[in-house]
Amino acid sequence: MRRLLVLAPAVLFLSGCRRAQNSLEPRSHQSHVIANLFWWMMGGAWIGLALVVFLLLLSRARANRRGFGRDTEGLKPAERPGWYVVVGAGIAMPIVLLSTLFVIADLFVIRTTEAPAKSATRLTVQVIGHQWWWEVRYRGTDAVTANEIHIPVRTPVRLEVRSDDVIHSFWVPELNRKIDLEPGTTNAIELDADRVGRYRGQCAEFCGLQHAHMGMYVFVDSRAAFRRWLAHEAKPAAAPESALARRGARMFATGSCATCHTIHGTSATSNVGPDLTHVAGRTTLAAVTIDNDEQNLAAWIAHSQSIKPGNEMPDIELRGARLDAVVAYLRGLK
Amino acid sequence: MAVATPPTPTAGERVDRLELMWQSRPGVLGWLTTTDHKKIGLLYFWATLVFFAAGGVEALLIRTQLSQPNEKLVSPNTYDQLFTMHGITMIFFFIIPMSTGAFGNYLIPLMIGARDMAFPRMNALSFWLFAASGIFIYTSLFLGIAPNAGWFNYVPLANRQFDTGRNIDFYSLGIIFNSISSTLTAGQFIVTIFKSRAPGMSLNRMPLFCFAYLAASLGLLFALPVLSADTILLFLDRNVGTHFFDVAHGGSALLWQHLFWFFGHPEVYILIVPAMGIATSIIPAFTQRKMVAFPLVAIAELLVVFIGFGVWAHHMFATGMPTISLVFFAAATAMVVIPSTIQVFAWCWSMVTGTARFRTPLLFIAGFIFMFVTGGLTGIMFLAIPFDQQVTDTYFVIAHFHYIIFGAAVFPLFGGMYYWFPKVTGKLYYELPGQISFWILFVGTNLLFFPMHIVGLLGMPRRVYTYSDGLGWTAYNLAETIGGYVTLVGILLLLGNLAASYFRGAPAGPDPWHGPTLEWATSSPPPDYDFPVIPKVTSAYPNWDPADRQEDRRKLAEGVLVLDEGHEQVATSPVDGLFAEIVEMPHESPWPIILALTVSLVFTMLVLQKFGVAAVMAVLCVLALLGWHSKEPQES
Numbered sequence: 001m002r003r004l005l006v007l008a009p010a011v012l013f014l015s016g017c018r019r020a021q022n023s024l025e026p027r028s029h030q031s032h033v034i035a036n037l038f039w040w041m042m043g044g045a046w047i048g049l050a051l052v053v054f055l056l057l058l059s060r061a062r063a064n065r066r067g068f069g070r071d072t073e074g075l076k077p078a079e080r081p082g083w084y085v086v087v088g089a090g091i092a093m094p095i096v097l098l099s100t101l102f103v104i105a106d107l108f109v110i111r112t113t114e115a116p117a118k119s120a121t122r123l124t125v126q127v128i129g130h131q132w133w134w135e136v137r138y139r140g141t142d143a144v145t146a147n148e149i150h151i152p153v154r155t156p157v158r159l160e161v162r163s164d165d166v167i168h169s170f171w172v173p174e175l176n177r178k179i180d181l182e183p184g185t186t187n188a189i190e191l192d193a194d195r196v197g198r199y200r201g202q203c204a205e206f207c208g209l210q211h212a213h214m215g216m217y218v219f220v221d222s223r224a225a226f227r228r229w230l231a232h233e234a235k236p237a238a239a240p241e242s243a244l245a246r247r248g249a250r251m252f253a254t255g256s257c258a259t260c261h262t263i264h265g266t267s268a269t270s271n272v273g274p275d276l277t278h279v280a281g282r283t284t285l286a287a288v289t290i291d292n293d294e295q296n297l298a299a300w301i302a303h304s305q306s307i308k309p310g311n312e313m314p315d316i317e318l319r320g321a322r323l324d325a326v327v328a329y330l331r332g333l334k
Numbered sequence: 335m336a337v338a339t340p341p342t343p344t345a346g347e348r349v350d351r352l353e354l355m356w357q358s359r360p361g362v363l364g365w366l367t368t369t370d371h372k373k374i375g376l377l378y379f380w381a382t383l384v385f386f387a388a389g390g391v392e393a394l395l396i397r398t399q400l401s402q403p404n405e406k407l408v409s410p411n412t413y414d415q416l417f418t419m420h421g422i423t424m425i426f427f428f429i430i431p432m433s434t435g436a437f438g439n440y441l442i443p444l445m446i447g448a449r450d451m452a453f454p455r456m457n458a459l460s461f462w463l464f465a466a467s468g469i470f471i472y473t474s475l476f477l478g479i480a481p482n483a484g485w486f487n488y489v490p491l492a493n494r495q496f497d498t499g500r501n502i503d504f505y506s507l508g509i510i511f512n513s514i515s516s517t518l519t520a521g522q523f524i525v526t527i528f529k530s531r532a533p534g535m536s537l538n539r540m541p542l543f544c545f546a547y548l549a550a551s552l553g554l555l556f557a558l559p560v561l562s563a564d565t566i567l568l569f570l571d572r573n574v575g576t577h578f579f580d581v582a583h584g585g586s587a588l589l590w591q592h593l594f595w596f597f598g599h600p601e602v603y604i605l606i607v608p609a610m611g612i613a614t615s616i617i618p619a620f621t622q623r624k625m626v627a628f629p630l631v632a633i634a635e636l637l638v639v640f641i642g643f644g645v646w647a648h649h650m651f652a653t654g655m656p657t658i659s660l661v662f663f664a665a666a667t668a669m670v671v672i673p674s675t676i677q678v679f680a681w682c683w684s685m686v687t688g689t690a691r692f693r694t695p696l697l698f699i700a701g702f703i704f705m706f707v708t709g710g711l712t713g714i715m716f717l718a719i720p721f722d723q724q725v726t727d728t729y730f731v732i733a734h735f736h737y738i739i740f741g742a743a744v745f746p747l748f749g750g751m752y753y754w755f756p757k758v759t760g761k762l763y764y765e766l767p768g769q770i771s772f773w774i775l776f777v778g779t780n781l782l783f784f785p786m787h788i789v790g791l792l793g794m795p796r797r798v799y800t801y802s803d804g805l806g807w808t809a810y811n812l813a814e815t816i817g818g819y820v821t822l823v824g825i826l827l828l829l830g831n832l833a834a835s836y837f838r839g840a841p842a843g844p845d846p847w848h849g850p851t852l853e854w855a856t857s858s859p860p861p862d863y864d865f866p867v868i869p870k871v872t873s874a875y876p877n878w879d880p881a882d883r884q885e886d887r888r889k890l891a892e893g894v895l896v897l898d899e900g901h902e903q904v905a906t907s908p909v910d911g912l913f914a915e916i917v918e919m920p921h922e923s924p925w926p927i928i929l930a931l932t933v934s935l936v937f938t939m940l941v942l943q944k945f946g947v948a949a950v951m952a953v954l955c956v957l958a959l960l961g962w963h964s965k966e967p968q969e970s
Contacts, residue, residue, distance in 0.1 A: 001524040017851045017965055019803060020793065020804065020806065021792060021793025021794075022791070022793060022806070023724050023725065023791050023793060024791055024792075024794070030720075031724075032957065033720070034720045034721055035722050037718055037720060038715070038721055038724075041714070041715045041718065042715075043723065044711075045711035045712065045714070045715070048707065048711050049704075049707055049708055049711060050684060052678065052703060052704070053704065055682035055683070055685070055686055056682065056685065056700050056703060056704070058686050059682070059685035059686045060690060060692060061687045062686060062689075062690075063621075063688075063690040063691070063692075070374045081626050082626030082627055082680070082683040082684065082687060083626070083630075085626070085644075085679055085683045086626060086627040086630055086676055086679045086680045086683065087627075087630075087715045089675070089679045090630075090672075090673070090675040090676035090677070090678065090680065091672060091676060092681035093674045094671055094672055095672065095676075098668040098671055098672075098714070099719070101668070101714070101717065101718060102664060102665060102717060104666050104718075105664075105717070105718030105719060105720060105721065106660070106661050106665075106717070106718065106719050107661070108721050109659075109718070110657065110718050110720055111660070112720070113720040114657060115654075131469070131496075134533070135537045146949070148867060165490065165496065166488075166490050166491040166496055167488055167490070167587065169652060171727075171793075171795070173724060173793045177652070177720055177723035177724040178652050178724065178726065179652055179654060179723075180652050180653045180654060182581075182587060182653065182654070183490060183581045183582075183587060184581030184582070184587070185654065187653075187654035188654075194600045200793070200805075202793065202795055202798075203795065204652075204725075204726075204727040204728065204796075205488070205652075205727055206483070206484050206488070206491070206797040208414075208496065209410045209411060209414065210410065211795075211797060211799075212410070212798035212800050212801065213800060231892070239369045260695050284960065285691055303421070309409065310410060310753060311408055318607075327421070
């Protein structure tokens, strides 16, 4: 109903087909109230703009009627009282409208989008920003993942965010407003998704060379599926099954991989890059830059600098069978 | 000397004597040593036009890179430098110096009936410092090490740990360098506006244009020191090893943001207020009507900057500040809307109740009102904190502030170029190409900036060098890029029209528009001494008072207030504009450019981290200052 108020053709563009990161396709209570706020404000904005355009056109029409533009010699500057217009439309009207908006948005709606109190939710997820990926930890469990956050549906989740380096901003528009990740402080936001699904988000604060490739997915699972996922994620890595994968595991542990990555249950415990314990369970690589399949994984290991120039992972000197072995190992880490 | 001289010589002889007294040195040397506000204004105009071209090329490179997904026209590193330099250039090296340096310098003395700025040599100094700071910061771009952390340059990204090159040192030093120039300009305008008005021009009779420039100058004077402090702290953090912004050692990363936006938000109003001043000059001229609610508009121009100092944290709503602070700044943000709505309805109602002639300058003002209201309405949306937190740092914000900064701050500059073109050149511009250039620009900028609202709502963050297909952003981005090139065509047509008019336009005469303010009372282009006689002022629209202009001619014949016995102008009391004294003004001087050169050497040595040599160069600055003061103009 409210959308009928909107006078703009823009409404067709904005609410038409479903898109990946659309703040006007809310999938949570929080995003819903924000979107509603926007539709009302946009309706008001179009009316305000129409009023001013009307006045501009009126000035043109009135001058036309007086035969303006041919000759202004002899026209004398005229003083007419316009005070009532300026005081009424320029002071009184905006005071009423702005106060209304202020009270609704900043005293009432804001309560919905505020950070939840510390013990208000049963699940707390920690997100730590890095140049240029997201580290994700589940408080009270050993589960660690990267760039792909799983949460249960219709369950308030407290998301605690901070940064390990520069300022980033966590933003999944369909689920809630954004919150900055800062070094030295922890900020919080609530995620409480209405529907099962996959929601794309992206870093919103400029954070350096690969700011453009710092995406993330939030997977909203059914509660049962989420419990299974979390239990699995907390387990150590699966042992390699084939001979090729076993060779890959040895190379991973002794080669340069282990200097940056952790795989639980192995000797690789470094924390520079993302935790790879269950890397094969993720759908994407390099912070939602490429799909996670065999080819892309091999390409990422060997040529990460051409896929995401400037990222912290160097191009690894692994070719042919050696590369296949590491890929086979990582592909087995479901 | 006495106020009146005995009426022996004829008016013609007096004017000849003035001519001789105010004549400037010919040729290049004349331009390098000039202290004439009109020549300095033109220098500013040409220099800022060069920077506008540079910032425009950067913008088009950005738009071309974003025209389609995964485009590889520029590298991420180049892209970061491009958008940072685009912001720095358009704000510090185009809009501010174009509106204050070019328009303000040229027009304020003419509008208040003065012969020059209050401190002509300082005026020259501020131009040369401005030009030098621009060359300084652009050197970094040509070396490939331009600032690359965005124009608001957040730490820790901009600190040494994450940005190891010289890039950010060029930023901090370049900003401080440029601030010196802007501070001088601001002080200069304030003193000129308060002290150099023609006798009779009390504050309530001062043109609204001057109120706007007074507001902008006061804003600059109070905002710039905070920016300088911020950039000095950053320079120290990066080069001396202090930890002001280093969280790991007890510093604060948010401190940078607070100080930056304490400057940065008033800065937005500093950009826009001169444009409002231009609007309040053009509207009365093309409606042949005095401004509606003149005192309210004057107060609103000052208030918008004043309240603008209390809203800075609305740029930081997503940083996790306590809700109570957010609500305070949102309330201030609501308040700052009122002075703008006052002005919008005063402009509109003046146009409705006057007889509007939609010549090119007024078309640009109508376009300005449209763009300002659009950008203002999206600005109002940001006071709804949850919505601000949703769209901040997205293209929605880019759309909002380009409507304000390009649509509202630059359109009046274009309109002003047309409006005052006859005054500056003595020629009329071509009307039809002028109107066409307006419509191309109007369509182009809306096509360029409107779709940004939509992609912002669709989740596109700002400052991404590329994006992938399938997010629904592609078509909008292509439209924006096309709009960018249409805008370019409009600007080229505008400049081409003015260039052709300069060479082939019809003579304009002193007052082609029947303009209300004093600049239209003197010949076009104005003589070196601006006015043969210090004009009489009895209202805010002195050129619409024929009796007073008649009186000027009589005074010229009698030799009253002609001041043809020296390089002189009158000083008046700040509020009532009562005659106070006659002051001897300095002639042209080589010291401003010499001092600017020595200051440039200091900054060059600082960016090279040769602090010892920099200290030696600072001694040179002191020597140049001593030279400057070796011959003070005499007060009589």
